[in-house]
Amino acid sequence: MTNDLEIRIEQHDSGYDPKAYTFTRRPVVLKYYQRFTLIEQAIEFEKQLKGWSRKKKEALFNEDWDEVKRLSNLKKK
Template structure:
């Protein structure tokens, strides 16, 4: 039986002034879509969010959706702390994901 994977992720713009929280079943593909401006009317295109800062992996879609909603409801300061715990230097992680 195939194991499912779901990801909750956070993107930012180049200056790290905006955060976007999303969920997907294919992080590499979804990140490529953000970079290539797959949906030109989207929040991520408008605010130039295409730099990956954070991700978590889940086996069950319901857990991933619940976590995405939870993080989206947080204040910016709490999201910043989450990113800092995962990625202390706030390094862009696109290449780490896209090269795998």
């Protein structure tokens, strides 16, 4: 979550924080982003994404909304 996407990507790519998840996974590649008007919505969406499976995240990256929905329904059963 950031209010300046370019700076945030540069921070991750440069290894700005050795404790960050991305530190050993550089170079980073931005796969998806979404804009929110309220910071609370952004925080909630980020928390939600962290709980998603890799397959569901990949469907999101590909903007395959049918697959995102299908994978969401699988988890509910």
